[in-house]
Amino acid sequence: MALILHARKTNKNTYKIFITAEYSGVEVKLAPNFEMGVSNKTPQYRKMNPIGKVPVLETADGPIFESNAVARYVARLKPDNALYGSSLIVHAQIEQWIDFSTLEIDGNINDWYRPRMGQAPHHPPVEEFKISALRRALGALNTHLASNKYLVGQSLTLADIIMTCNLYRGFTRLMTKSFTSEFPHVERYFWALVNEPNFHKIIGEVKQTEATIPILPQQKPKESAKQAQPK
């Protein structure tokens, strides 16, 4: 049975998984006719993921949710995958950057993004705080990338795939050139990676946003809670 991913095609979490699959020589198919907010509310879907969020990977042995977990699983399907490094310490460092990119980068980007999209109440002091936390994280990342081409070791690992996909939402919707110019090594890293063939194949042409997206009025609270924006 092929691996089937229930997700929207153009979501950065979907990109994560497909790029990982590309590097690992694993075939993943997108579930046909997936409709966000509809397909993930059925009882069948809830059996796969009790919280009803997206994406979910269907495998012959059962379903997996949480995009990073899916990416890790896919990477592991290939024995001795270079994406995972070859020693315990390298492995741990890959894990540390995966978590960092999720909690410090993606977390703050999402908290900036979702209220502006009307999916959560918008509060200027909260937004300001999140942007400040994001800057702190980008600063730390910038320091690390000043002397490292990749996050871990000398070649691309799963950490780079996840980090780049998490940065993608930031670069294309929120962070203008004047914002990211404070972090030149992060800029250099991001543009180098999105132009790698396996990334470009999945994501396509990437353009940095010219302005932060405007604040949209809040949508119906109940709906937005159920149709959870994939993390």
Place this chain on the structure above:
Amino acid sequence: MALILYPGRNTNKNGYKALIAAEYVGVQLKVSEDFEMGVSNKTPEFLKMNPIGKVPVLETPDGPIFESNAIARYVARLKADSPLFGCAPIDYGHIEQWIDFSSLEIDANLRIWFIPRMGYTPYLAPVEEAAISALKRALGALNTHLASNTYLVGHSVTLADIIMTCNLFFGFNCLMTKSFTSEFPHVERYFWTLVNQPKFKKFLGEVKQTEAVPPIQSAKKPSQTKESAKQKGKDEPKKETKKEAPKAEKPADAEEEAPKPKPKNPLDLLPPSKMILDEWKRLYSNTKTNFREVAIKGFWDMYDPEGYSLWFCDYKYNDENTVSFVTMNKVGGFLQRMDLARKYAFGKMLVIGSEPPFKVKGLWLFRGQEIPQFVIDECYDMELYEWTKVDISDEAQKERVNQMIEDYEPFEGQPLLDAKCFK
């Protein structure tokens, strides 16, 4: 060289994750003794280990590792074929999924609830409410899973259980009372079973569930004056019971010197109006009889359409209003959050209908020709209503204004369940 853990505070649940994992795989971790939170993690040596300067960090002979889950995974892997990772690839996938779920869905929301109450970030009731709601959603999903599973994955403790339990520990210990968690009995059963396992108990000790949600502390910076809402005893934070509706907040790094004069409200800069809002409010409150002849007539006599504007509002989601007192509380919460506009507004909110779904409609008088921008920015309820400016040359609209001011029943053919006044 030993493995040295810098946990930050020794009671940090993130440190326990690694320690418990180490116990399960039979590995010894040395906990750094001279570590001083806020000092030791800011040195150049520490920043070389973790450029963002957070804790915990594990020092190994092969290099440092940060991020508590990554450390726990590393420790768990020190034993080949560790049972903490399951046997088959799918088990591994499931363990990873629950580790991520416990961090992003449980821990993240607990922290959003906790940190503002400790005064480290501005406290905003709607933000807390959203976090609690998201947390409940996650606990509900977890509860469903644990209804038919003793452990998260397979039939024994895995790394997912260690991390989930440590994250829940923070919640049970500091935030979630028995009445909160009783909605999730399988989560309760799971939690108490695991914290009493010997390897957990060795580090967590005797675990007690908190009896109350911690009160909201004032911001830690000395210059912050007013943000501490006085929390009377414990209560499940509900929108409607928050007495201190947060006013427009300055950023957390506010100035240190004596409070600056407040920035001028643009409405103060409008040309003076003959209408004095307070006079209308007095007239409204003091008129006990002949309301229509005295108060309503008086209103139109003093109304200045250049300096003020009237607005109808209509709640967009009336189909949610299925429980009467919840609906009334919702409106009450809205009016509390409008507190920041008191000098510039008067409002009447009506809850209409004899049976659910109840309709919520309102009438508002604002200084100026537009709904004030600072109100839209600071009061999140505004976006939940459709707003239409009243055309006072239209007699029907004028009459509607009158009826809403005087709580006229039946209103548009229906009885009034409740009428609240903002003045």
